[in-house]
Amino acid sequence: MLILLGALLFGSPLLAAQLNLELGANSRTWQTEELLKHPQVQTITISNDVSYKRDMSYRAVPLSALLTGIKPDDHLQAVALDGFAAEMAAAPLLSTQGARAWLAIEDPAEPWPALSEDKPGAGPFYLVWTDPQAGNISPEQWPFQVASIKRLAPVAERFPALLPDPALKADDPVNKGFALFQKNCLACHRLNGAGDAQFGPDLNIPYNPTEYFGADFLKRYIRDPQSLRQWPQAKMPGFSAEVLPDGDLGMLVGYLQHMVGRKIKP
Template identity: 65%
Template sequence: MRALLLLLALLPAMANAAELLVELADGSHRYSSAELLAHPASRELEIPADVAYKRAMHYRAVPLAELLEGVKAEDHLQAVADDGFAAELPAAALLDAKGARAWLAVEDPAKPWPALGKAGKSAGPFYLVWTHPEAEQIGAEQWPFRMVRLRILAPVAERFPALRPDPALAVDDPINLGFAQFQKNCLACHRLNKQGDAAFGPDLNLPYNPTEYLRADLLRRYIRDPQSLRHWPQARMPGFAATALSEDQLDHLLAYLRHMAGRKVAAD
């Protein structure tokens, strides 16, 4: 009877337990929320302009670099959320503490974070947040919340060859520069030419590329502020401010999209 009572007492904590799977070159590790909350490098953190909550937030967080032992600056990682959002993250930004700094915010089951929207779910149990994001133009797509997995992967161009622009283009061609912006700002939600890991938004080349059905000025406006062009309360696409995507970078992104409209793969 005592064992049964103990089990019943533990059930709420077990139900709220959460784990983050981190897969690196030397193997995998599952971190529980309790383990991370007690991590010796964890600290209380204030985020003045939180991307998910659109206001100042307070978190218990661990510097993400603490969980990336053996990862090199030239490596590439991907953070996956429970809804199919898949953020592509160059390791250099995650390891560098001089400018923008990446933190893994951990939700305490005893002190849950506020709900996001009508679904009733918070941004937890694990949320990648940044201090001084403006130092390296960290955009909204690099703030994945409800994370379940962080893994090291080959670069996007190796994994998804159908995303590559014409190989004859120079490295510094605006189209190749736009491909870099696409990886940073679009690939977390969208696929293109049926390739990509995200399962969140529509394919951006099949059956039609947005440059084929939106005027250039309207497409620019839509990327900056989706609700200004099409008001939809359930829409989840964020706007991209100039602090995260400059005018030149937006030009490059649009050049890449126009280019890829002529490099479609077969629909079936």
């Protein structure tokens, strides 16, 4: 069982943590001090960090250096301490060109700042990207407070309740919307009770957001949640047109609309 010593207690002294890599035969647990001494550790600068909204510097290891035995067609899940579960194709995480994934490591002697006035920092481990625009990396692919990274079967195999009508062609916009849902929504939300996230509400049970939002308002909400609903504890990030182009946003909403007719009570 993963144990984070001290970092869960906001305001308490930060102690070393551990990261579980559940990669089958190549599984192992890394301690903070081991990662900070990794032969490939270096200082990187992230411009306009997704979580901190400003430039940040980290001691970090290329994630590809830690994913021993993982192949580009494998599927991984990064699980955070708060229940956020990012579903991620392995290929971008293994890439050494263009957008590159790094595991940022919080040094207990130099703790990272709080994410906001009433929240802890992004540590002990944070998946960050250099040159994210080159890979169209979404905010959901920047999980912070990471506790484990697991190799799993693809989402469609694990959660058939998420699948669109199998009669649809592979290139149907609804199937493309399903792929976008996996990339941008499944880290926080379940649908039909399916998914591993413990963070946000189910997006089909009892009601799908397309049933209570007009399509235009739903798109506005996805672009900028606080523009429609303002409250201090809001956690959903906005998805800009650079991250989720208008065409992709339309296909994502189309998938949600399609799933209204495929409700399965958990």
